[in-house]
Amino acid sequence: MTQFILLLRGGYEAYEGFTPEQVQQAIQKYRTWSHNLKARGALVGALKLRDEGGHRLEIQNGQLVVDGPFAETKETIAGYFVIRAADYAAACAIAKECPVLADGGSVEVREIESEST
Numbered sequence: 001m002t003q004f005i006l007l008l009r010g011g012y013e014a015y016e017g018f019t020p021e022q023v024q025q026a027i028q029k030y031r032t033w034s035h036n037l038k039a040r041g042a043l044v045g046a047l048k049l050r051d052e053g054g055h056r057l058e059i060q061n062g063q064l065v066v067d068g069p070f071a072e073t074k075e076t077i078a079g080y081f082v083i084r085a086a087d088y089a090a091a092c093a094i095a096k097e098c099p100v101l102a103d104g105g106s107v108e109v110r111e112i113e114s115e116s117t
Contacts, residue, residue: 001084003044003112004091006098008078011105029099037083042094044082078105082112 015026030048037043058065078100085091088111095107 001086002091002114004083004085004088005110005112006081006083006091006095007108007110008080008098008100009076009106009108010078011100011103012078014103026099026103029102033097033099034081037081037094042083042085044084046079046081048079049077 015023018026034043034046056066081098083091083094085094088109091109091111095109098107100107
């Protein structure tokens, strides 16, 4: 099985104005999805990233350029899942189940390059 990383972008802006109970219900969707992935043997690991902050560092013309914090939440990586799947198509099928898509976010699917020994 090949490992893939699913980078979740945006989606949490849909929760603005939610009560604490509504936020917990929304979080439960991710817990349930994670549990199901684990039960299928597809989940390697996952973490939520902080909503606030975040910077992208680049060198342009020999100068350090700092981008962020990001004004648009759709640019922000909200979290990630590392999964196992038979191939890219299977990884995309798993990504299509991600709750972030129902909340207006997106999922980037990237294969993790295996170490050659």
